[in-house]
Amino acid sequence: MTLLAAAQADFPLHMPVIVAGGGACGLVAALAAHDAGAEVVVIERDPVPRGSTSMSLGAVCASGTADQRRLGVDDDAERFAADVMEKTRGTADLALARTVGQLSGEAVDWLREAHGVELSLDPNWPPAFGHSRMRMHVSPGRSGTDLMDRLLAACDRAGIPIVTSATLESLFVEGKRVTGVRYARPDGSREDIGCGALILATCGFGGNHAMIAKHIPAMREARYFGWEGNQGDGILLGEAMGAALADMDAYQGLGLLAEPAGIDLNPRFLIEGGVQVNRLGQRFSNELDDVSGQGARVIAQPGSMAWVIYDERIHRSCFDLPQYVALREVGGVQSADTLDALASRAGIDPAGLAETLAAIPHGEADAWGRRFDTPPLAPPFHAVRVSGALFHTQGGLAIDTGGRVLDEEGNPFPNLLAGGGAARGISGRGPSGYLPGAGLSSAIALGLACGRTAATLA
Template sequence: MSILPASELAAEAHVRVLIIGAGACGLVAGLAARGLGAEVMLLERDALPRGSTALSSGLIPAAGTRVQARQGIADSAAALAADILRKNHGRSDPDVTRAVAAASGGTIDWLMERHGLDLSVVEGFLYPGHATARMHGTPRRDGAELMDQLMAAGAAAGLDIVTQALATTLYADEAGRVAGVGLARPDGSRDAIGCDALVLACNGYGGAGDLLRAHIPQMAGALYSGHAGNQGDALRWGTALGAEARDLGAYQGHGSVAQPHGILVTWAVIMEGGIQVNLAGRRFSNEAAGYSEQAMPVLAQPGRVAFSIFGARQHAVAMQFEDFRQAEALGAIRRAESAAGLAALLGIDAAGLAATLDLYRRQPDGFGRDFSEAPDLGTPLYGVRVTGSLFHTQGGLSVDVSGRVRRADGTALPNLFAAGGAARGLSGPEVGGYLSGNGLLSAVVLGRIAGEAAARGSQG
């Protein structure tokens, strides 16, 4: 990944808005820029655009949407912003946080009504930290399905997506104005595309061992569940151009990835009253604090594994998620009529599990979790062996409320935009600041904002 002088650019073509990366962020930014009449091109390294988005559950938080209203859910942008800022202790950029929350409802309405996405609000349980039901997902609650729908919308809108095009080089002048991008093809051939504005939508550095070791060393050896192609290119280019990078130690972790299957087991099983125990059958944390921060306590257990234990009610809620259904089909989810039977299936200490199930609902529970509203797990019991995983990095290039990349002095680079995992996220500097859905909220909503701003900003 390099920066070369703008004078060396020999471009095959020129577009008004060039976008690197065709995950959710790039596709939504492209739809937004196209909607303003801009000529748009996306460069995507893979043969088929999938990104981390296709690996995700595809759930996008948004407030005040028409689909929420149809489902009888009252919500507001102010409430969403308050939940984000409460979770990160006020340590994300407050202006960007409020701008994204304010644009979230309209963005979901636009994606559904203008671009034909089929989204509804997940009901039946609340994600940790959210005051109300506001996670919008496709029918299967699946990121691959979200990508299919965004790709169909892109095709209908005439988006030009160039695949097998690894962006390698930015051509920029001394003021930091990007004149174009050089790309490499799998056969070794090279091209360059000129642009008036560039949107970095190539996610963070979850796949980049050197950047993980430097900024998130505690997760450098953990399972990475995101897209391997996210190599920190946006961070490397942006900082080389003088941009500020913030919150580089922040990330979305997850404490519930089926092991060894590698499939996400929805946190609904925990939020609805399930628990996590270790090989000794003992609880070790307040599981309800959040799935992101639970990655580390799980990794700290013997064998770097834990066991999520839940009942029939939690199982029924979880069955609305495609990845949970897959985990069950692959045999990751075990079921037994007694605690002793489940312990035997999972290979954990039977006496420890029996004691835990006997005691855990007594207050205080020792870890600060309130079980007063939770019903008994009952029988049958379900269990799954899980490990802690890195899902995506949350630090990135500092941006303003339009998605313009900023320098440390607050001034904006002339024509560079970033959103999604490429930009500083909404979680502040720590893993515990991640509120469910902050990833796609930034990809989809800030992606739309940045795409529109890039189209407008490059007009004159």
């Protein structure tokens, strides 16, 4: 990652807006810039744009959408921001939380109406893990890959060029202004393009072991279940220009990574009444309290493993979820008619498991504060073995509500913007401020903001 003097450049091509990174944020930013009347190009490191979005459940938490209004869900940006501030214990940026609350709903409706990218409110995701309202919106395929395919198709219909196998390598700068970029091809060749504005949407730094050791040392030995291309390129380039960083210790953890399949289990298994136990058959937390911080809790159990225990009712409810279909196909689900038989097959202490399930106080809060308002688990039973992991970093370049990158004094750069994993998110500090769907919510909301701002600046 290097900075080059603008005087060194002789650009054969100039684009008003360049988007670096072809994930959800980058593609939404490109669509927004295009709709605002700017010519735009996306440059993407991988041969096929995928990134962290494709590995996610594809769920976007959004407030004030047409679907919410249609289904009678009373929600708005202020309520969204209040949930964020409560979950992050006041460590998130309030103005940014309000912006994401406002633009996430606007983006969901705009993507559907203007670009045919279907995102619908999922009634099977009740409020949980810090959400006070039903907010989870999903595409018809209920996966991150399906969402990416729809965004790529929308860009294709809009005629937005996406240059793949192009690794952002250098920025040409004049003072604090970016005048163009240099990217490298797999054959070693390099190409330069001038720009009026640059949007960094190059994702986070989960795959950069040195950056994890520096900023999130508690997870330096944890398994990384994310896109290996997440090397923090955009963050490093912004930092080299003198940009401020924020919330660099924030991350999305996973306590539901099915082992050994390496498939993330949907939190609905817990929302609908399932529990997590260790090999002694003991629960160790409120499973609905901290979807991200649960990863570290699982790692702290004997053997760094846990099991999700659920019954036939939950099995049938989640039967068609794409990840669950894949998990069953590889034999990742243990099933039995009795708890003893299930414990024997899964390698859990049977007496401990029986005692744990018998002690669940249905209709009132347990010792960890979880209230079970779902029916007691009943045979036949099912179990999935899971581990904890790091999925996605949530800190990055400091930005204003329009997506403009800020310097150490809080002043915006003239034409440099950032979103998605390259920018500070709304999860505050550490792992416990993450709300389900917040990563994609920030990606599309800040993508919309960045695209509009860049078009104006360009």
